Amino acid sequence: MNEGLVVLVRSIIAFFSLLIFTRIIGKEQISQLTFFDYVLGITIGSIAASLTTDLSSSAWPHWVGLITWAALGYLMEIVTLKWRYAAKVLEGEPVIVIMNGKIMENALKKAKYRISDILELMRNQGVFDPNEVDFAIIESNGQLSILKKAEHLPVTPKDMNIPVKNSGISTELIYDGILIEENLRQLNKDKNWLINELKAHGINDISEVFLVTLNPEGSIYIDKYDDRITKITDIGDYKGPF
Amino acid sequence: MRRFLVIAIPLATIILFLAVMLSGNYLKQPLGNNDDIPGLIDALIRDIQNEQWEIVGQKADELNKAWEKVVSRVQFSAERNEINNFNITLARLQGAILEKDRLSAIIELKEAYEHWSQLCR
Numbered sequence: 001m002n003e004g005l006v007v008l009v010r011s012i013i014a015f016f017s018l019l020i021f022t023r024i025i026g027k028e029q030i031s032q033l034t035f036f037d038y039v040l041g042i043t044i045g046s047i048a049a050s051l052t053t054d055l056s057s058s059a060w061p062h063w064v065g066l067i068t069w070a071a072l073g074y075l076m077e078i079v080t081l082k083w084r085y086a087a088k089v090l091e092g093e094p095v096i097v098i099m100n101g102k103i104m105e106n107a108l109k110k111a112k113y114r115i116s117d118i119l120e121l122m123r124n125q126g127v128f129d130p131n132e133v134d135f136a137i138i139e140s141n142g143q144l145s146i147l148k149k150a151e152h153l154p155v156t157p158k159d160m161n162i163p164v165k166n167s168g169i170s171t172e173l174i175y176d177g178i179l180i181e182e183n184l185r186q187l188n189k190d191k192n193w194l195i196n197e198l199k200a201h202g203i204n205d206i207s208e209v210f211l212v213t214l215n216p217e218g219s220i221y222i223d224k225y226d227d228r229i230t231k232i233t234d235i236g237d238y239k240g241p242f
Numbered sequence: 243m244r245r246f247l248v249i250a251i252p253l254a255t256i257i258l259f260l261a262v263m264l265s266g267n268y269l270k271q272p273l274g275n276n277d278d279i280p281g282l283i284d285a286l287i288r289d290i291q292n293e294q295w296e297i298v299g300q301k302a303d304e305l306n307k308a309w310e311k312v313v314s315r316v317q318f319s320a321e322r323n324e325i326n327n328f329n330i331t332l333a334r335l336q337g338a339i340l341e342k343d344r345l346s347a348i349i350e351l352k353e354a355y356e357h358w359s360q361l362c363r
Contacts, residue, residue, distance in 0.1 A: 001317045001325050009318050013259045020252045055322040058362065060263045 003055060010059050014048040017063065021070035026077055034091045034141055040073050091140045098136035101149065111138050122146060168216035177207045177225070187214055198222070266319030266362025270312050276304060277311045283355050290347050295339065298347070302339055305354075306332060320362050328357040 021044070033041070044066060051062035080087035095111045097104050097118055108115065118136065121144035127133060135147040157164045171183045173194060184194065194212070201222050203209060211223045272278035282305045289298045309332060313325055331354040338346035 001313055001320075001322060003322075006317050009262065013262065016255055017259060020256065023252075057323075058263070058266070058319055058321045060319065063259070063263055 006055060007053060010055075011052045013059060013063070014051040014066075017051075017066060018044070018048045021067065025070060025073050036076075036090065037073075040069065044069050044073070094140060094145075095138045096135065097138055097144075098130070098133050101131070101134055103130075113138060118144065165217055167219070170213035170215040170219075170221065172211065172213050174206055174209045174212040176211075177209060179206050187216070189214070263319050266316040269315040269319070270358065270361050273315075274311075277308045279305070279308055279312060279358050280355060282308055283351050283358070287348060287351050290344055290351070293342075293344065295342050298339055302332075302335060305335075316362055324357050324361045328354060328361070331357060 047062055047066045047069060051059055051066060054062065076090060080090055095107050097107050097111065097113065103115065103118075108118070118138075119130070122128070122130070122133065122136065125144065125146055127146055127148070132148050132152040133146055134149040137145045139145055171187060172180055173184055173187075173189075174180065179191065179194070181191070184190065195206075197220060198204075198206070198209065198212075203222070203224065208224055208226070209222060210225050211221070213221045270279070272281065282301060286298060286301050286305065289301060309328060313320075317325070331350050335347060335350040335354065337343075338350055
């Protein structure tokens with residue numbers, strides 16, 4: 001028995017099984033995970049690790065464990081999508097911890113948060129004075145949402161009656177020196193238009209460009225490979241090499 | 243086409259993985275020449291009972307070689323403990339044959355058969 005070879009093959013099985021299962025389970029970002037999702041991820045990862053290196057048992061029972069946990073995770077997701085009450089039971093509910101500027105001590109106790117945790121989460125959001133907060137809610141993923149008191153909210157163009165245009169989302173036209181014609185067509189532009197735009201910026205060839213984006217308002221962003229910056233700011237503390 | 247590939251590639255990958263993990267029970271069976279482990283064990287038991295120790299020595303070597311062939315085939319789906327146990331049983335069998343100890347040799351062969359039947363199950 002060539003143990004190295006067996007571990008290599010099992011690693012490939014575990015790696016791609018995990019990749020496929022996690023893609024099926026969902027697209028949630030780490031920041032959106034509930035505590036249960038987090039534990040689920042750790043458990044599935046741990047089973048995959050055993051599948052890879054625990055040669056004392058065959059790969060199959062580990063793989064069955066892996067697919068069972070992944071299937072149950074998927075099932076829970078479907079249940080929480082279809083049944084709102086189940087979602088509240090399984091994932092928990094948002095808890096109001098500051099209401100009208102007053103700290104809700106009982107709600108804090110129920111959510112098992114200390115006030116120092118809340119103050120820390122507030123600081124993470126740039127709020128250093130509890131006086132500024134009208135409402136604070138602990139979301140089911142453990143993050144704090146804050147509604148500031150009206151007098152502490154930032155002024156918007158609407159408050160000032162300033163007319164503004166929607167900028168929309170920028171689309172990549174050239175990515176790493178390669179023209180993306182599909183995006184160009186979506187914005188009703190053609191290659192000649194882009195070449196003219198590049199020429200206007202002193203660029204003769206597409207391959208000179210690292211990134212070009214265009215937003216629906218017509219604002220174009222161009223970045224060349226040759227940045228012509230002579231003095232580069234280094235924010236590192238040590239000289240390196242790293 | 244892309245949509246088909248997005249579904250077909252992961253599906254084919256999973257099927258391949260299942261084949262690798264579950265093929266052991268099939269691959270441990272005799273597939274060619276000189277890899278019939280249960281057949282060799284039965285023959286060895288017969289020869290030991292008849293106390294034909296010279297033939298027994300040859301057949302034990304054949305069993306060793308057959309086991310090596312089978313291990314290389316089933317290693318990706320088998321558990322290491324069963325493989326190790328079979329190896330130990332083979333070593334003990336060699337000792338019993340060396341001492342022409344009929345009782346111990348048959349005990350080891352029966353145990354070896356049990357390890358073989360538990361392999362990849």
